[in-house]
Amino acid sequence: MPPERLLGLVARGDEGAFEQIYDRLAGAAYGLIRRVVRDPAQAEEVTQEVMLEVWRTASRFDPDRGSAATWVLTIAHRRAIDRVRSTTASVAREQRVVEVEVPADYVADVVEANLERERVRRCLDGLTPLQRESITLAYYGGYSYPQVAGLLGVALGTIKTRIRDGLIRLRDCLGVTA
Amino acid sequence: MRLLRENQQGLTGVYAVGAMTSEAEREKFERHLRRCASCASEVRGLRDTATMLALAAAEQPPPELRVRTLAQVRRTRQLPPQVEPRRGSGAKRWAPRLRLAVPVTVAAASLLAILVLAVAQVRVQRSLHQAQAQNAAIAAVLATPGARIVTGPTSAGGTTTAVVAVARHEVVVTTTGLPGLPAGRVYEMWLIGRTGARPIGLARPMPSGHTVPILAAGLARGDRLGITVEPAGGTRHPTTTPIVVLPLT
Known part of the structure; x- marks a missing residue:
């Protein structure tokens, strides 16, 4: 069953459907959150909050605005950012910037081999270095675009454009259809 | 104004990767998206692209997390859907x-x-x-799970909309923008099936331009919705050519 329909069932209180959503998307949510907050214990906490929010607010999911995966992972990304922007973790994060380089290391922890992952990596490799860094700092790093501009020493307008151009290139490379 | 719009349009990528500076900025951009169809469509594709980045970062979460989350779900009440009236x-x-x-x-x-x-x-x-x-x-x-929306224009102008719940054999019908009729005439709605047309109600206009929704039971496979202009009070069989015939199932 497509996850969009599963979410419809979740909205009606179907715990079995929720388990399926969890099994399909909690890994991506956890992986993304861990990249942003870094600390595995905090990442677990945030992931639990996110999945609970998916359960609570499933009735607000609107398939016209995007896929179920996009909806769940947008919540995950936002909650991860809330966490790092609100806590003292942000202090420590300043020093971690260099580590955020991505995406070489994320293959390591993966349990199952994933062709999709390989494809994403190849497409990321096809971007210009500035496009790639802007996108990975913003998305995996959880930085706002002025912060990204500051980190890379580039004008604000340039960052906006690079993120957009890079995403468009990624989209076309990955064959995402809107 | 033009500059402002271009500024907002340039933010599609930033929005898609969740890199807005604040919730206020995000909400402002979302308001812009509601007015800018091309931006909304671009954002959709870019957000799905960002989703691919997240899927590529997937890691196996600790198994206890699943147990804890499911246990918490079992004791957590869900939010009802948002039901927002348009205006008034x-x-x-x-x-x-x-x-x-x-x-x-x-x-x-x-x-x-x-x-x-x-x-x-x-x-x-x-x-x-x-x-x-x-x-x-x-x-x-x-x-009803699987309820479908069917809409179609009428030859008199305006649109008719039906929500069809095949599982319940029911349909809800409303219209908008039907032109006014001379005194003594009404719009009458019909379910048209193999055995003929059966009246389901008169379209009563409301100040909003919609007509009062009509609920009809006994919907059968192959039924179509019809609307005709009839004498005040309605008739038992249609006497004029329908201004719309809409397949429902």
């Missing part, structure tokens, strides 16, 4: 009454807004009991 203070006042216990099929949500408004408007003309019974019946149709 009267409708707003009555809206909470119409909140559904079960969520509506998502596709029906926008139509529900119209219907809730519609029902809220007739509400004043009827007894509370009647109105509530009608609301519950309509809500049940909208909440």
Whole structure:
């Protein structure tokens, strides 16, 4: 069953459907959150909050605005950012910037081999270095675009454009259809 | 103005990777998206692209996390769907009454807004009991899993919209923008099936431009919806050519 329909069932209180959503998307949510907050214990906490929010607010999911995966992972990304922007973790994060380089290391922890992952990596490799860094700092790093501009020493307008151009290139490379 | 728009348009990528500086900035951009269809469509593709980045970062979460989350889910109440009337203070006042216990099929949500408004408007003309019974019946149709929305223009102008719940053999019909009729004439609605046309009600206009939603039971496979112009009070069989015939199932 497509996850969009599963979410419809979740909205009606179907715990079995929720388990399926969890099994399909909690890994991506956890992986993304861990990249942003870094600390595995905090990442677990945030992931639990996110999945609970998916359960609570499933009735607000609107398939016209995007896929179920996009909806769940947008919540995950936002909650991860809330966490790092609100806590003292942000202090420590300043020093971690260099580590955020991505995406070489994320293959390591993966349990199952994933062709999709390989494809994403190849497409990321096809971007210009500035496009790639802007996108990975913003998305995996959880930085706002002025912060990204500051980190890379580039004008604000340039960052906006690079993120957009890079995403468009990624989209076309990955064959995402809107 | 043009500059402002270009500024907002340039933010599609930033929005898609969740790199806005604040919630206020994000909300402002989302308001812009509602007015800019091309931006909204670009954002959709870019957000799905960002999703691919997240899927590529997937890691196996600790198994205890699953156990804990499922346990918490079991004791957590869910939010009801958002049911927002479009406009009008009267409708707003009555809206909470119409909140559904079960969520509506998502596709029906926008139509529900119209219907809730519609029902809220007739509400004043009827007894509370009647109105509530009608609301519950309509809500049940909208909440049916697999309910579909069918719309079509009429030859007289305006649009007719039906929510079809095949599983319940029910359909809810409303229209918008039907032209006014001379005194003594009404729009009558029909379910047209193999055995002929059966009247399901008269289209009663509301100030919003919609007609009061009509709930019809006994929907059979192959039934179509028809609307004709008839003498005041309606007739038992259609006497004029339908201004619309809409396949429902």
